[in-house]
Amino acid sequence: MSAIIISTLMSGILLGALYALMASGLSLIWTTLGVFNFAHGALMMIGAFVAWTVSEAMGLGIVAGLIAGLGVTAILGIVIEFLLIRPFYSKPNVLLITTMTTLAAMIILEKSAQMIWGARLKQLPRMIEGDVSVLGAVISAQEALIIVLAPLVLIALWQFTSRTTVGRSLRAVGQNQDAAALIGINVPMTFALAFGLGAALAGLSGILLGSIRFITPGLGAEPLVKAMIVVIFGGLGSLGATAGAAFVIGMTEAFLILVVGLYWTPFLLFVFLIAVLVFRPTGLFGKV
């Protein structure tokens, strides 16, 4: 019995780590620009496919694949910001317009991926081989790597936004655009930077996901929904709140799968989300 609990715990932590990574990029874009990037999941998928092409099809190895995947998604993020967000920034209903434009970007990216890479399943090689035993529960070394890597990336991101001048300028723009401009911060450039960074974070989560699941053009669809739940659940605010919410959701999901099975889990997860939002409209960790 305890072995089942521990392995459920481990899969909860793994889900939490993945969700935290996926949501961090979405949250970064939301807090800086105030728009929701619906192409986030599609960017994850592109990251995974590009990494696969470079590392497998071209045979250059997973490190080259990782770099290529991050680079391409970052550039795509900047292009999306420039073409689909920036023209509408001064419009009063920018949130609604960018919901449509980023949804369009999602569809374009998914269909393009289908044309370029086809529908056949692909998988990235593992970065490390073997298994790891944690308190009697066995997980693959690749999964252990994700569990370790995700918090490290989040800590790096947190340090970046709280200690460096460029990172602080992202927060400043998110909190007060006029005041940020008046101390000399180039606001449009900061938007592009936030979008590029958020997209690269999507790319990274896609590449990690592609090493434990199959890569398909629809790879990012379900994670997008999960990442959005996490960001809303966390209270649409700080990185810490998003990460905390990711692990709460991951753990809840793992135990729901154990108790009610895979079929009812998404349903109950949404019930849980709605219940939390009824009692805490600002999210689990959001401030009133």
Place this chain on the structure above:
Amino acid sequence: MSLLLDVQSVTGGYGAVTVLRGISIHMDVGENIGLFGPNGHGKSTLLRSISGLLRPTSGRHKFDGKDITRKRPSDIVGAGLVHAQQGNTLFGEMTVREILELSAFTYRAQKGAAQALDHVLTLFPRLAERSRQKAKTLSGGERQMLSIGSALMCSPRLLMLDEPTLGLSPKLKEELSVALKDISRNVPLIIVEQDVELLLSVTDRLYLIEHGEVQREINKDNAPDHAEIMDMYFGAHDK
């Protein structure tokens, strides 16, 4: 004398609402000027237009001989023309220290950042006491100090302050006007203020702004008395 700032018949506003109606002001090198007048007549809008937050529909701004009308706010700050907004909460979730450090953002400001920080904390010791607090927890007076401090961190060659004493107690106002005089020794100032006496003590020349235009220019020599100031605000009354 050469002009530090030259605003030439600027028109502008928000959407269909025109606030500035061909306003012209100028500022010589070596002087400080004040702007006053009733609320809602374009003083803040004029500053927003000069600092690039608002694109004027016509007219030109020249700073130090260069046309800055169509420049980005960040480039205008980079050139040394700095604007501290009215009742500015700046970045509520950041600490006082973070905000002051970040305010030395432009290349020009970074070079003198350490010195500027010392200067600001000496000028406003209260900010040193509050350095680890988030900006949103500050009192009104402390926010004004932070706003001015942040502007000073930008290494201004011309500083525009929008109602720096708005909503302050008489005691705080007195403290702040001492600080303003101190700042004015090193940095040329444009101050928007309701308190004409305070303006006269810090600046050399005043513009009365009404209906988006300059209604009257006041020098030290032809300074109005209290009754006249009341007339300017509320319209002439029977004497």
